[in-house]
Amino acid sequence: MTWETVIGLEIHTQLATKTKIFSGASTEFGAAPNTQACAIDLAMPGTLPVLNAEAVRMAVMFGVAIDAEIGLISSFDRKNYFYPDLPKGYQTTQLERPIVLEGAVDIQLDDGSTKTVRIHHAHLEEDAGKSLHEDFHGMSGIDLNRAGTPLIEIVSEPDMNSPEEAVAFAKKLHALVVSIGICDGEMAQGSMRFDVNVSVRKKGEELGTRTETKNLNSFRFMERAIVQEVERQIDLIEDGGKVKQETRLYDGDTHTARSMRSKEEANDYRYFPCPDLLPVEIDQAYVDAVRASLPELPEARRARFTDSYELSAYDAGVLADDVATAAYFETTASQCGDAKLAANWVTGELAARLNSDDVLIQHCPVSAEQLAALIARIIDKTISNKMAREVFGAMWEGEGEPDAIIEARGLKQVSDSGAIEGMVDEVIASSAKQVENYRNADEAKRPKMLGYFVGQIMKASKGQANPQQVNEVLLQKLNALL
Amino acid sequence: MHNLTLAELSAGLGAGEFSSVEVTRHFLARIKRLDANYNSFITITEEQALAQAAVADQQRAAGSVPALCGVPIAHKDIFCTDGVRTSCGSKMLDNFVPPYSATVVENLAAAGVVVLGKTNMDEFAMGSSNETSYYGPVKNPWHTDCVPGGSSGGSAAAIAARLTPAATATDTGGSIRQPAALCGITGLKPTYGRVSRWGMIAFASSLDQGGPMARTAEDVALMLNQMAGFDNKDSTSIERDVPDYTANLNQDISGLTIGVPEEYFGEGLNPLTEQATRDALAELEKQGAKLKSISLPHSHLSVPAYYVIAPAEASANLSRFDGSRYGYRCENPADLRDMYMRSRSEAFGDEVKRRILIGAYCLSAGYYDAYYNKAMQVRRLIKEDFVSAFNDVDMIAGPTCPNPAFEFGAKGDDPVAMYLEDIYTIATNLAGLPGMSLPCGLVDDKPVGLQLIGNYFDEGRMLNVAHRYQQVSDWHSRCAPGID
Numbered sequence: 001m002t003w004e005t006v007i008g009l010e011i012h013t014q015l016a017t018k019t020k021i022f023s024g025a026s027t028e029f030g031a032a033p034n035t036q037a038c039a040i041d042l043a044m045p046g047t048l049p050v051l052n053a054e055a056v057r058m059a060v061m062f063g064v065a066i067d068a069e070i071g072l073i074s075s076f077d078r079k080n081y082f083y084p085d086l087p088k089g090y091q092t093t094q095l096e097r098p099i100v101l102e103g104a105v106d107i108q109l110d111d112g113s114t115k116t117v118r119i120h121h122a123h124l125e126e127d128a129g130k131s132l133h134e135d136f137h138g139m140s141g142i143d144l145n146r147a148g149t150p151l152i153e154i155v156s157e158p159d160m161n162s163p164e165e166a167v168a169f170a171k172k173l174h175a176l177v178v179s180i181g182i183c184d185g186e187m188a189q190g191s192m193r194f195d196v197n198v199s200v201r202k203k204g205e206e207l208g209t210r211t212e213t214k215n216l217n218s219f220r221f222m223e224r225a226i227v228q229e230v231e232r233q234i235d236l237i238e239d240g241g242k243v244k245q246e247t248r249l250y251d252g253d254t255h256t257a258r259s260m261r262s263k264e265e266a267n268d269y270r271y272f273p274c275p276d277l278l279p280v281e282i283d284q285a286y287v288d289a290v291r292a293s294l295p296e297l298p299e300a301r302r303a304r305f306t307d308s309y310e311l312s313a314y315d316a317g318v319l320a321d322d323v324a325t326a327a328y329f330e331t332t333a334s335q336c337g338d339a340k341l342a343a344n345w346v347t348g349e350l351a352a353r354l355n356s357d358d359v360l361i362q363h364c365p366v367s368a369e370q371l372a373a374l375i376a377r378i379i380d381k382t383i384s385n386k387m388a389r390e391v392f393g394a395m396w397e398g399e400g401e402p403d404a405i406i407e408a409r410g411l412k413q414v415s416d417s418g419a420i421e422g423m424v425d426e427v428i429a430s431s432a433k434q435v436e437n438y439r440n441a442d443e444a445k446r447p448k449m450l451g452y453f454v455g456q457i458m459k460a461s462k463g464q465a466n467p468q469q470v471n472e473v474l475l476q477k478l479n480a481l482l
Numbered sequence: 483m484h485n486l487t488l489a490e491l492s493a494g495l496g497a498g499e500f501s502s503v504e505v506t507r508h509f510l511a512r513i514k515r516l517d518a519n520y521n522s523f524i525t526i527t528e529e530q531a532l533a534q535a536a537v538a539d540q541q542r543a544a545g546s547v548p549a550l551c552g553v554p555i556a557h558k559d560i561f562c563t564d565g566v567r568t569s570c571g572s573k574m575l576d577n578f579v580p581p582y583s584a585t586v587v588e589n590l591a592a593a594g595v596v597v598l599g600k601t602n603m604d605e606f607a608m609g610s611s612n613e614t615s616y617y618g619p620v621k622n623p624w625h626t627d628c629v630p631g632g633s634s635g636g637s638a639a640a641i642a643a644r645l646t647p648a649a650t651a652t653d654t655g656g657s658i659r660q661p662a663a664l665c666g667i668t669g670l671k672p673t674y675g676r677v678s679r680w681g682m683i684a685f686a687s688s689l690d691q692g693g694p695m696a697r698t699a700e701d702v703a704l705m706l707n708q709m710a711g712f713d714n715k716d717s718t719s720i721e722r723d724v725p726d727y728t729a730n731l732n733q734d735i736s737g738l739t740i741g742v743p744e745e746y747f748g749e750g751l752n753p754l755t756e757q758a759t760r761d762a763l764a765e766l767e768k769q770g771a772k773l774k775s776i777s778l779p780h781s782h783l784s785v786p787a788y789y790v791i792a793p794a795e796a797s798a799n800l801s802r803f804d805g806s807r808y809g810y811r812c813e814n815p816a817d818l819r820d821m822y823m824r825s826r827s828e829a830f831g832d833e834v835k836r837r838i839l840i841g842a843y844c845l846s847a848g849y850y851d852a853y854y855n856k857a858m859q860v861r862r863l864i865k866e867d868f869v870s871a872f873n874d875v876d877m878i879a880g881p882t883c884p885n886p887a888f889e890f891g892a893k894g895d896d897p898v899a900m901y902l903e904d905i906y907t908i909a910t911n912l913a914g915l916p917g918m919s920l921p922c923g924l925v926d927d928k929p930v931g932l933q934l935i936g937n938y939f940d941e942g943r944m945l946n947v948a949h950r951y952q953q954v955s956d957w958h959s960r961c962a963p964g965i966d
Binding site for chain 2: 039042043044045046047048049050051078080082084087088089090140142268270271272275276277278
C-alpha cells in the first residue's frame with residue numbers, strides 16, 4: 001500500500017526593518033529584556049499603532065520577487081486571544097485582505113527535476129513577545145522586545161509531498177528573502193520559523209485530515225518533525241485509528257511533538273477589522289518601483305554563475321542560492337583568479353566545516369579574502385592541495401593568515417629542481433634492486449612501479465617535495481637508464 | 483470670577499484685571515468647597531495648576547501669548563496626563579499614572595492652559611448617566627437627584643456648577659452632547675479624525691472622538707482651535723488645516739438651509755423637549771435660516787447597530803487590561819488564568835463586563851455575519867442617509883436627547899432604556915459627522931439641548947449658528963439653582 005504525504009508550510013519571516021511594525025522601538029536582537037519596548041509595544045492605554053512604511057515595502061518586495069499579485073488595497077485585522085506575550089490581547093494581522101496574493105516558487109529536487117510550489121498568500125503582522133520560564137522561581141517572566149517586530153507570514157498551498165521537498169522549499173524561501181534583503185535569515189534567533197501542515201492519503205484518494213506542527217526554527221527540526229508526523233499518522237491509520245485535526249508543538253530539545261490543542265479546543269479568534277489602522281493603499285507605480293529595485297535573484301545568479309564561471313549546474317546552485325555564499329564565492333574567485341578552484345573550496349572544505357560546526361557563512365572565521373590567499377598558494381605551487389587543507393584547518397582555528405601558517409609550520413613545498421634532482425639521484429643510487437626490476441619490466445607495468453620511488457623521495461623530503469615535479473624528474477632519470 | 487466665560491477670562495487676563503494664579507486659586511477653592519455636592523472631579527491637581535498658572539503669568543508679562551494662556555480648564559479622566567493618575571473611571575486604572583500625555587492634553591498645554599484636575603466619567607466611557615464610575619456617580623447641578631448624563635458627566639457638571647470654565651470630553655455615541663444637554667452647557671463632538679485620539683483611552687476606536695465643552699459656542703470654538711489638528715501618532719487623524727473657529731462666529735446665517743429630520747420628532751420624544759427644540763428652530767428661522775423637513779430613514783437602526791459595533795471594538799480594546807503590566811492585579815493569583823479572570827472580574831464594573839460580553843459574542847464564530855457584519859452594513863446605510871440629506875441642506879437640527887435628566891437609578895435595571903437616551907446622538911458617530919449640543923430651554927426646571935449636526939469638517943458653521951442663537955437667547959448663561 002503506497003501512502004502519499006501532503007505538506008503545506010506557513011513561514012513566519014521577520015522583516016529586517018530598523019523599527020517595529022507599529023512603533024518606533026528598535027528591532028535589534030539580543031538587547032536586555034524589555035529595553036526595546038515602548039508604550040505602544042507595552043499596549044499602554046491610549047496608545048495607537050502607526051504602520052511602518054518600510055515593512056510594507058519589504059512585503060511588496062517579497063511579492064514581486066515571487067511574481068505574486070500584490071494587494072493594492074490591504075488591511076489589518078485584530079486576532080483576539082489572551083496570552084502574556086501578547087500585550088494588547090490581540091495580534092494585529094491581515095486576514096481578509098493580505099498584501100501579497102497568489103504566487104509561486106520553483107524548487108529543484110535531488111533528481112534534477114523542478115517542482116512548482118504555489119504560494120496562497122503572504123500577510124503582514126506583528127510578532128509577539130517571549131515568555132521566559134527560567135530563573136523566576138515558579139513564575140514566568142515576559143520579554144516584550146520582540147513584540148511588534150514585523151513579520152510576513154508566507155502561506156504555501158499543500159504542494160509538497162515529502163520532507164525533502166518541504167526542506168527544499170523552505171531553503172529556497174530562506175535564500176530568497178535573504179537575497180532581497182528583507183530578512184537577516186538568522187534561524188537561531190528566530191528570524192524564520194515554520195509551521196508545517198501534514199496529512200497522508202493513499203494515492204488518488206481525497207486529502208486526509210491534517211495536523212499542524214508549530215515552533216520549528218531550523219530546517220533539521222522541520223525535516224525530523226515531518227518524518228515523525230508522517231510515521232505517526234500512517235501507523236495510526238494502519239492500526240485502524242483516525243488522525244485528529246490538532247495543533248502540535250515541537251520540542252527542539254527532546255525532538256518530539258505533542259498535541260497542544262484539538263480542533264474542538266481551538267481558539268475562536270474573533271477576527272474583525274482593526275479600527276485604529278486605515279487600509280493600506282498602494283498603486284501600480286509603487287509596485288513597479290519596488291520591482292525595479294529588486295537585487296539579483298538566486299535564479300538569475302545561478303544562470304550567471306554557470307555562464308561566466310563555467311560552473312556545473314550543481315555547483316552553481318549551491319553557490320548562487322544563498323546570497324552570502326554567493327558573495328563569498330565571488331570575492332574568493334576574483335581574488336584568487338581561479339573560479340573553478342574557488343568553487344571547489346567553497347562547496348567542499350568550507351561548506352563541510354560550516355556544516356559540522358553549525359556556523360553560518362556570514363559568521364565564517366575564515367574570510368573570503370583569506371581563502372583566496374590560500375588558494376593562490378596552491379595555484380603558485382607553494383603548497384599542495386593536501387597541505388592547503390591543513391592550513392585551512394589552522395586558519396579556521398584562528399591561527400592567522402595562510403602565508404604565516406605555511407611559514408610557521410614549515411609546509412612550503414620543495415619545488416627547487418636542483419634539490420629534487422639530488423633526492424631522486426640518491427634514491428636511485430640506494431635502490432639498485434628496484435632499478436634493476438624496473439629496467440627488466442614490461443613497459444606497461446613500469447608506471448605502477450614508480451610508486452615505490454616516489455614514496456621514498458617524499459619520505460626523504462618530509463612530504464614537502466612538489467609531487468608533480470618529483471614525478472617528472474624521476475621518470476626522466478629512470479628512463480635514461482633503460 | 484467663576485461666572486466669566488473662557489473668552490472673558492482670557493480678556494481679563496490680557497487686560498491685567500487679574501492674574502492666572504488668582505483665577506486658578508479661585509476655581510480651586512470653589513472645587514474644594516463645592517464639589518462634594520457634585521463629585522465631578524476624580525483628581526484635583528492643585529500644585530501643578532498653581533505652577534502652570536505662575537508660568538502663564540510670566541509668559542503673559544513677557545509678551546504676546548495664545549488666547550487660552552493662563553485660563554483654567556479640566557480634562558476628562560480618559561485623557562492620559564503625564565505623571566497624573568488617569569483612571570478612566572475604573573478600578574482597573576485606579577493606580578495608573580501614565581508616562582505620557584494625550585495629544586489633546588499637549589496641544590492645550592502648548593497654549594498655556596492651567597489644568598485644575600481630572601473629571602469623573604462613566605467607567606471606560608460606557609454609560610449615559612455617569613452611574614457606572616468607580617468613583618461614584620456625578621450629580622447634576624440643576625437637580626442633584628438627577629444624573630448629569632454621560633459619559634462626560636464630570637466635565638459637564640463641573641462647567642454647569644462653575645467649577646471650571648471649560649473642559650475636554652469625549653463622545654462615542656453622545657458622551658459630549660447628551661451630558662451637555664442635561665447640564666445646560668455647550669459641547670461639540672468634532673468630525674471623526676479632526677481631534678487626535680493619541681493618549682485618549684479607547685472605548686470604540688472607530689467612534690471615539692474628543693471634543694470641548696464650555697458654556698458658550700465661542701468658548702467651545704476657542705477650545706477647539708487648540709484641540710484640533712493632524713497628529714502623526716494617530717493613523718485615523720486627518721491631515722487638513724485647522725481654521726480659526728472663532729473667525730466666523732458672527733456671520734449672518736440667513737439663507738442657510740437647516741434640515742429637520744422627521745425621525746427625530748417621533749414616538750419617545752418628551753413633548754416639552756420637542757416644544758423647546760421647535761422654539762429654538764423658529765428662532766433660527768427668524769434669523770433667516772430656512773427649515774426643511776428631511777428624512778433619515780435608517781435612524782431607527784442606529785441604536786442596535788451601535789450596540790454591536792461599539793461593544794465589539796471595546797471587547798478587543800479592553801483586553802489589554804489583564805493585570806500583567808499595569809493597572810489592577812488580583813491578590814495572590816494561583817496561575818495565569820486565575821490572574822486574568824480575577825483581575826478582570828474584580829476591577830471591571832457590570833456595564834463594562836456587559837459590553838465586553840456582548841462584543842465578544844457578536845464577533846464569535848457563527849455570529850459574526852449576523853451581528854458585526856450586519857451592523858457594519860447598517861452603518862453604511864446610516865452614513866448614506868446623511869450624505870444624501872446634505873445634498874439638500876447645509877445643516878441638520880433636532881433635539882439632543884428625548885428627555886431631560888432622569889433620576890438616579892431610574893434606568894438602572896433596564897440597559898436598553900438607558901441606551902435609548904442616545905437615540906438622536908448615536909447616528910452621527912456611526913457616520914463620523916460633527917455634532918453639537920447647546921442649551922435651548924428648561925423642562926421641569928431641567929435643561930434640554932438643541933442638537934446641530936454638520937457636514938464633515940463643518941464645525942465652523944455649526945459654531946456660527948450656535949453663536950448666533952446664543953446672541954438672542956440666554957439659556958446658556960442661566961445658572962443652576964443654588965449656584966451663586
